[in-house]
Amino acid sequence: MGMDDVWLIPAIPAAAFAILLLVGKYLPRRGDWLAIGAIAASFVIFFPVLIDLLDKVDAPDFAGGGRGWDWVSFDDFRLRLGFHVDQLAIVMLAVVSFVALMVQVYSVGYMRGDPRYGWYFTAMSLFAASMLTLVLADNLLLLYAAWEGVGFCSYLLIGFWHERRSAAEAAKKAFITTRIGDVGFLIGIILLWREAGTFDISEIFHFAEEGGYSAEYLTMAVLFLFAGAAGKSAQFPLHVWLPDAMEGPTPVSALIHAATMVVAGVYMVARMFPLFELADPVALNVVTALGLTTVIMSATMGLAASDIKRVIAYSTINSLGLMMVALGSGSVTAALLYLFAHGFFKALLFLGAGSVIHATERQEVADLGGLASKMPVTAAVFAIGTLSMAGIVPLAGFWAKDEILNVSGDHQNWGVYALMMLSVFITALYMTRLYVRTFTGRPRDHHAHEHAHDAEPVMTVPLLLLAALTLVAGFVAFDGVGEALGFPGGFGKFVFFEEPEAFHFPWDVAIISTIAALAGITVGVYAWSGEARPARRAAEALRPAYLTLANKYYMDDLYQWVINRVVLTAGAVIAWFDRNVVNDTAVDGSAGLGVFSGFQMKFLETGKLPNYALGISLGVIVIAIVFMVVRV
Amino acid sequence: MTYEEFIFYIVAAVAVIGALGVVLARNVVHSALFLILALLAVAGVFILLSAEFLAIVQVLIYGGAVTILILFAMMLTRVRDMPQALDGPQRPFAALAAGAFLGVSILAVVATDWPGETEKITVIPFRELGEALFRTWAIPFEIASLVLLVALVGAIILARGEEGE
Amino acid sequence: MIPINHFLVLSTILFSLGMYGVLARRSAVLIIMSIELMLQAVSINFIAFAVYLSPGEFRGLIFAIFVITIAAAEVGLALAIILRIFRNKATANVDEVDIMRW
Secondary structure, eight states: OOGGGTTHHHHHHHHHHHHHHHHGGGSGGGGHHHHHHHHHHHHHHHHHHHHHHHHHTTSTTOOOEEEEEEEEEETTEEEEEEEEEOHHHHHHHHHHHHHHHHHHHHHHHHTTTOTTHHHHHHHHHHHHHHHHHHHHBSBHHHHHHHHHHHHHHHHHHHTTTTTSHHHHHHHHHHHHHHHHHHHHHHHHHHHHHHHHSOOBHHHHHHHHHTTOSOHHHHHHHHHHHHHHHHHHTTOTTSOTHHHHGGGSOHHHHHIIIIISTTHHHHHHHHHTHHHHHHSOHHHHHHHHHHHHHHHHHHHHHHHHOOBHHHHHHHHHHHHHHHHHHHHHTTOHHHHHHHHHHHHHHHHHHHHHHHHHHHHHOOOBGGGOOOTTTTOHHHHHHHHHHHHHHHTOTTSHHHHHHHHHHHHHHHHSOHHHHHHHHHHHHHHHHHHHHHHHHHHSSOOSOHHHHHHOOOOOHHHHHHHHHHHHHHHHGGGGGSHHHHHHTTSSSSHHHHSOSSSOOOOOOOHHHHHHHHHHHHHHHHHHHHHHSTTOHHHHHHHHHTHHHHHHHHTGGGHHHHHHHHIIIIIHHHHHHHHHIIIIIIIIIIIIHHHHHHHHHHHHHGGGOOOOHHHHHHHHHHHHHHHHHHHHHHHO | OOHHHHHHHHHHHHHHHHHHHHHHOSSHHHHHHHHHHHHHHHHHHHHHTTOHHHHHHHIIIIIIIIHHHHHHHHHHHTOOOOHHHHBOTTHHHHHHHHHHHHHHHHHHHHHSOOSSOSSOOOOOOHHHHHHHHHTTTHHHHHHHHHHHHHHHHHHHHHHHOSTTO | OOOHHHHHHHHHHHHHHHHHHHHHBOBHHHHHHHHHHHHHHHHHHHHHHHHHTOTTOOHHHHHHHHHHHHHHHHHHHHHHHHHHHHHHHSOOBTTTOOOSOO
16 A cells, blocks of 8 residues: 555545435434544555655655546546645645544544534535545646535534524635635636646646746736635635634634644645746745734734634634745745644644533633633643744744744845744733633633533543644654654655755744743733733723724724625625516516517407408518519 | 500500499499499400400300309398498508509519510410310319319308208 | 500509409408409400410410309309308408407
8 A cells, every 4th residue: 555545545534424424314323433433544544655655755756646537538628536645745644634533533522412413523524535635636626626625614614503693604704705715716727727738736837847837927827826825724814714713613623724724725835836936926925925914913813812712713823824924935844844733733722722612611711710720631731732832942833933933034034034023922922811811810700610620531632642742743843853753854854845955953043932932921921810900901001902903903894894885785786687687678578578479469360351361462562572673 | 556556445444444443333233333344344355365265255254144143142141332331441551552562563564574476466266275175174174164063062052051941 | 566565564453453452342242343353354464475475375365264264163152151151140241250360
């Protein structure tokens, strides 16, 4: 079993989905074992694929392996179900399959007793299949199809408790917002296909390298592709759906909105990176600019959010922005290293929050507090996740964030670098705020506090595994560690663009970032512990700023206004057109015309002889005239 | 104008006057009488065309039989004399149609180059006409007689009415 | 000699007058009379063509004979029908016999 069998990885969850869809409700325990078994099988198959890949990766022209089937093929148009695995894909596979497995096991405990328990696992299996297909797709059309698939599953799962109006609205918002990006994505794909004549990614790369696209054309296509990435990865201005997506069950947030789907945009840009490099530098500058804006906006909004999951959601948007800045700075390595680490510690944070929510049935930080004594394990792992997010050595988040700071320092101007450091400070600030308000201090809602307890093993074991990975995953950046595991070297020698990068550790960046992070933590502890008096005074003093942040920079209101004024008005115009012109005139009108002309023409049938005779006479005259004209 | 043309014009005028009388008369019996006049004038035209046999047949059948038939039918159906009973509401359209047809036909007639001798009549020997009728055209002749038989029988049946009348 | 066009124009005039009569007159009997006019005109036409343009053949004359024959038969039948309608509807007015209308 090797790289050629990589197609099994998405196929098994897809089969599980089909079975669950059809007969899920008749299976014992609604088939959760089937879903978990499928994703576990995918995870297991990952290993022989990895080994096979490591065997072959040292070959000079290694371009990955995999297999595909032609689905439609005529003339010069080909649609292919192709699966291709290379270093980039294998990293994503690792993250996706492992985190999906953890989340599904966790869900057994979290979703217990839910009336639609079976449907949850069905949708989860579909999501796993779509996400894995997206990672492994070798042509843009299949990638786009899987892209839409994960978007659809996100819709299903965000709106899982669709009896709640807010959940239904959030699902709609997520889908529509990402759809706007997807339209751009599709335009980009079509632009690329139009000149290259193929959807196959490697063929498009060849075409582009040989200069098949003009520089302006390629830049335009690449920017359209990025629009899709911006939608899926919640970059400004399409970030508004992610905080609302927290309406879904927490394991869903952990899997989809932290570790896997939202990073699909990052993955796609990384995958198409050769095109970004060949295009005008303005493309990557756009990526950096939007990424940086996202980083700062999300960090500041995280300071004002009050729901546990929302704070973590903002931290996810923050992380996505960091990854985009890394890509914009030209480093696929840094972005992917962060993606790898982020998958683990962000899922850890969400699942930890899930344990809190499951036990106390509260989500607002204002209702929590002092849970550390009642939920020690959860508090401990949550602490690990928080520190990793803030970027404290030796956790995975530190190494990953440092890499990004490195490349942004190398390739961007000092303004970008300074803002990145600032974001480190703010991130540490709000993550500390979250931790302090939730787990330390005196409990604010005693009822919640009484119910707090560490979750059952089926939920806690995934937490522990993810925490363990958060502790050690960062070390894969080291060459020594990588070689020991059988890789050609550290992360930089395995996942790279053009040139493998040996790991080097600039002490200045590390020290500045650590200072920023520690400063953030200190200020956070000071401001928010106990009664949080310093924080309250600051909020009062800066009330306008606080309100702006709490209202998410009023972006939701802006979008709603645009929708109300522009979209709905346009819709009303079109509806008027449809009702009056198309329906009344074209449809009803043509029918009415038939009725009317029939009514008029019945008068020809008078039954009176003279009338008929007149008709005959007129006919004869007309024929006579016609003959005369034609002949003469 | 030769005297033949002069005679033709007179006969033609009589025929047209007769026709006008048929379609415009206010009294139905007058219409019938005008019809007789027109029929006889047409017989004159036949003579001018050197088809004497046809002229005689015309006078005998039309003048004798058909007009009597029509007069009897008029009597039996009690046609009224009032003008609105005589002319239908279609009058203007009828005039229009007839006028249009007249115009088109005359145009066709004068504009066409008739092939053959257009000035001279060739008199057809009567004997050959008879031979042609009973030899070459024997079948249509027989069929015509059958038609007459059918018409006769049919008319009797139709006109007889209900049983016991 | 009389040119053929004279006869043709005459027959056209008679035919048009007959056509007017058919279309404008109300009584069925009067319509029959107008039809007779039209048939006359047609006969003149045929005979004129026969004697002027194709004297070797007798078609025109023969046709005229048959026209007269059939006209006679037709008048007999038509008048029988009119009598029948008159008995059923007490009218020979064609404007009033409109059973087969919409």
